[in-house]
Amino acid sequence: MTGEARARFERIYTLLRERICLLDYPPGMRLREEDLAEEFDTSRTPIRRVLARLEDEGYLRSVHGVGTIVTDIDIASLEQVYRLRVELSELIGKLSPAEPDEDAKRAFSAMKTRCEALVRTPSQRAFAQLNMDFFHLLMTLTENEPLQEFSERLYYQTTRIWLKRAAGEDGTEETLASEIGFFLREVSDIAAAVACGALESVGQIRRAHVAMSFARLKARAGEEVEAASL
Amino acid sequence: MTGEARARFERIYTLLRERICLLDYPPGMRLREEDLAEEFDTSRTPIRRVLARLEDEGYLRSVHGVGTIVTDIDIASLEQVYRLRVELSELIGKLSPAEPDEDAKRAFSAMKTRCEALVRTPSQRAFAQLNMDFFHLLMTLTENEPLQEFSERLYYQTTRIWLKRAAGEDGTEETLASEIGFFLREVSDIAAAVACGALESVGQIRRAHVAMSFARLKARAGEEVEAASL
DNA sequence: TGGTGCTGATTTGTACACAACATCGTTGGA
């Protein structure tokens, strides 16, 4: 796969993965190859190439005769993925850190501004988008490509489930606002660390926040079980 | 993809990946979809599904009008992958370690025996096979599936290049024997750690040996450059 | 009334024909 075909593949792949992570395609949703083929003005063949990759990476599950379904992840499996994600988070500052220039520092500062605006007018979708943009900005701090690739995969695999359960329609508006508040603190802390070039600290801060956000999710899941059993 | 189709996919995928890692398909070799289709008694379509995954994971590169080529990795990129692999190695003992039972301990002991036999009659191919078997046995020590998956990918991606450069046709028989010797020490150390249930130590020993094996490779690459420039 | 099997519709999986592209050898002219 080369040239134009490659470019189209990347375009569709990135877009679909983003839709899955932003919950435009929520877990359990069924996609149809022919619909996608029509949307991207091609035949099923190139679409199937993209869906195959998304399936290999665990975002989708194709079932013969049924359809292509967006996967869901139970809390036990999610915990395994989070454990690994926590460890990888810290490596951002340890493996080939890229000294941030002035543009990068401004970008982190801009993230903080966007986040403060979000606190005033909360929205799940805007939160999801900001969270993703922030993640990609963080990834520019390491030049280790394999680390970037694996971190991306763990991020996309966990964040959508976390968003759905922690700040989704299930949760109250209160929990959404609360999560945005925690996120603002993370962005502020990391922006400060980046401002003074302390990349190792960035990794440690990130690690702590990733771990805490899962801990909150788990606690909330525990409450739900408790409430259901009453 | 489900049922029988899935099983066939896994079978072909695993086999081809193994061939690539054991250097039956060395870097630069060109594969033909139609040949593979004939070998596995099917059409190009299911084969392309497998090749697509192998390409996504970086083992292959399909070029329109040319062929499907086994990738090679330059020493700079390899170093990035190794840095990450070193870090992940240690996690084996920290993330969901599986307490080894008597069977597992015997399996490690058997590895040591195989390794001692290999020292007496060195063979690159047998070394590659033993190295891979040992890796898979190590993976049974953690129950964290994402960690297993990523470790596998890093292993398959680096080991084939390492084998080619450190113990392949390029190197002398002396370097092969030397590497087998180092490997025997690693297997012995790890078997001992497993025997007394010290899984955290297993991770640390493994980490050290992975780092050292790359260091030797890099040193040898340096010598070659030096020799070439004389 | 409940359950059981059938049939049609829907969807993914496979096979195959053809298009697009790259490579190499050949041939013709300067």
Place this chain on the structure above:
DNA sequence: TCCAACGATGTTGTGTACAAATCAGCACCA
């Protein structure tokens, strides 16, 4: 003699028809 253009050949990428599988709805019977 050199080189440039062309065509033959071989390979992956795309489109499409059909096979295989699942599911829902319904008829039918105990």
